[in-house]
Amino acid sequence: MKIIVLLKRVPDTEAKILINSEGSGINKEGVKFIINTYDEYAIEEGLQLKEKTGGESTVTVVCMGPEESTEIIRTALAMGADSAVHICDPALEKPTPDMTASVLAAAIKENGFDIIFCGKQGIDYDMAQTQAFLAEKLDIPQVNVISEFEISEDNKKAFLKRSIEGADEKVETSLPAVISCAKGLNEPRYASLPGIMKAKKKEIRKVTLADLDLSDISLENKSTIVKWLSQPKSGECKMIEGEEAAEKAAELARVLREEAKVL
Amino acid sequence: MNYQLSEEEKMLQKTAADFANKTLAAVAVESNENGEFQDDIYKKLGELGFLGMTVPEKYGGVDFGNFSLTLSIEQISRVCASTAVAMSVHNSLTNWVILKYGSDENREKYLPRLASGEILGAYALTEPSAGSDIGAINTSAVRKDDNYILNGSKLFVSTGDKAGAIIVFARTDPDDRNRGLSAFIVEPGFPGFSIGKVEKKMGLKASSTVELVFEDCVVPASNLLSEEGRGMGIALSALDGGRIGIASQALGIGQAAFEEAIKFAGARKQFGKRIIDLQPTKWKLAEIATKLEAARLLVYSAARRRDMGDTSTKQISMAKLFATRAANEIVYDSLQIHGGVGYTSEFLIERLYRDARALEIYEGTSEIQKLVISREILKEYSHLLS
């Protein structure tokens, strides 16, 4: 099977994220960049599928991003992916989901694909759109936010579970398809030391828009960011006093009813 | 701070850090509280390749070298110093020794199993009357046909009761104090081998520290490392790697203590302010950060030089001396910043403080390091002496 895994290089949102002085984006100073958290589950699922289907199965990671993306691509290779395609072009500095999907579709079609795993959303813009745009452009089905994955005996169908409100939804899909992964799907493996050694010799194919015959892709942006805002400041916390826990609890109940009016 | 890590070194450091923060952190508190040896952790470290870092690929290792080992031990130590000690002993004092001084037969027999973590390594040098004074070792090894018969005991052997291959130093020549020692690979299954006392320590509680007892212990002659009489040399060259390991451990403990201090000082309010906003705290943190940085540069440099083939011991001893002392000062200051709660087991600093104390003692006390350094500098600057 030709297993594709999509990777995105994103800022580590566990760190401090602040708006830059021009108010046009985030301040990138001192910010660490990492593999999009949800993409790690995609890599692991791809690797597990490769191990399960054995034989000729390969995992190819596809990453659209700046030069520095090679770091995360190398990590995916160290985890066990076989090869990589790195789409790097200055024109793609601020891609829209539509542009990203077009570019990825071209690269993926060129490589050949039987299934595409990706993270459920990028932790930078949290849009969760690219996978749908990609599926539409490749004219294949999509299944989002999966918590379980199983492939059919003949590798032509997949049986999945996805999270919906208050329940799990079982889905059956034909392949190829775009599958977006969520936390809890699996436990991503660490890049082992032998893996890191082997990754040195694995191929990262670097391509530009021209290489994909997309030199005249529309770079028009259908949206504009009017303003960047920080989180609103929080007020003071009102501490409930009392001698004993019981007294405090009683007072809290009263406050919630009479003051906060939430009961 | 840019330490000029290669792409591979960055990935390796990240794997070690992620493993420490997730897998190891999940068991560290409990295993240290209950004095449990983390069998499962060592199995996982083995699978990831961390137990074969000085072993070439042909023996099943990954041979990343000293600097990579330093990076790894530093990350592991931030979360559990006990795990780090076992890892250091295994890589530098067992694997490396067998690789450098073992016969081809011994290498093939032991290294693959050590590199994969199937068995763990240990190093038995210290005896009741021989600590810093290695020459006072008197566990005897007498040649008899195809074996050596060992008699005596070893003290404070890390991982001694969990190891599958132990480097044991014994006296083959009672008349030559310094050149009468030899090194052997001993397996726990050899007749006459037993575990004696299991130590209850102040810290490093998830590390197993035991007495080994040899009563007419039969060790095949083929398990002699190098030649008879080479024991002292083997011990000292092995300790070079071991000392870098301990110095790396000090970096990890120091880094953890430093971060704990910042976290605490940033949350704790007294006199209407966070204590991190008070001058005395800020200055303490500045001193801690500086010491840590200096230690790190010294240790990294020593490790890199060893990888480049530099066999001089001076910088290694300096790194061990400085880093272990810095770590102890840092945990002291960090505990002070924590105040009362730092003295309780609710906070990590309490364990870091106890774990740090061994750093200046084992694998060559700070006093021994000063001995080595003074000897080296007197040689280096002998031209200034009349």
Add this chain to the structure above:
Amino acid sequence: MNDVLIFGEIRDGNLKKVIKELITAGRIVTEGTGGAIDAVLIGKGASELSKNISGFGIRKAVCVDDDQVEKYSTEGYAKVVSDMINENGYGYIISAATAMGRDLSPRVAARVNGVMFSDCVDLRFEDGRCVAKRPVYSGKLFVEIAPVGEVPVFITIRPNNLTPAETDGGETEIVTRPSGVTQDMIRALATEIIPMAGGRPDITEAEVIISGGRAMKEESNFEILGELADLLGGAVGASRAAVDAGYVPQPLQVGQTGKIVNPKLYIACGISGAIQHLAGMRTSKVIVAINKDPNAPIFEKAHYGIVGDLFEVVPVLTQEIKKLM
């Protein structure tokens, strides 16, 4: 391009009540464009359920109820909605940011070359187009984003953020429409829904959440929180530490790598308040923190706090609230 289409989600034979918040959003847009609001309801019982939204001034409620759309499928539902957009030229297509909305909306947007603003928490109409406010960087920052040019705009709205619309007496025409979906169009199909045990609301939709952290110490202790949740018709949530320790399953995790919630009342028990957790619940209307540690960061973000042992406080709180009800 002045008309709005809102998507009414049918789940378990019910029309999700978040549609009233979508109507509010629709009204904000049409107040600016001067257009009309239509609704589309897809699934079993659509016509009957459309009665729930009569009297809100919706021009037309289009009900699609045939066999092919009885169960949700991305491609089946996308066909219906995209056909309607192509026929009627809707300028704004508003859904809820639920599992279905998040799955369907971008597929339709891709199909009709639209632009999508995901997970919006607020909306206004300004300078001839709408401006939507949405969280980015795991909720650490927000952006106000607007469309450029004439392009269909897809907006998904996070539940519990906008005020549900009130009726205004306006009439709604109810029409049925064949889906136009054929079997071969559906390549991924939901075959079964397995409800989560417990019967409590999903945390992303709950009005009240009682959450526990690592201090809960044991799986069974979460029953203490469950009792209070049940009393208030709410849900039980948890911090990542509690989930990783195995006390509760993953779907209950609130936070950066868990779920984003926005209840009226969030009570955090034994949760220290790591930034990653706060990212998941900081927009809750009233936040209460109960923690032994007076320095716990959660007190910085809470509206009310008790320094105390949750095992002593929570049971009493439950009793006291029972008395008040």
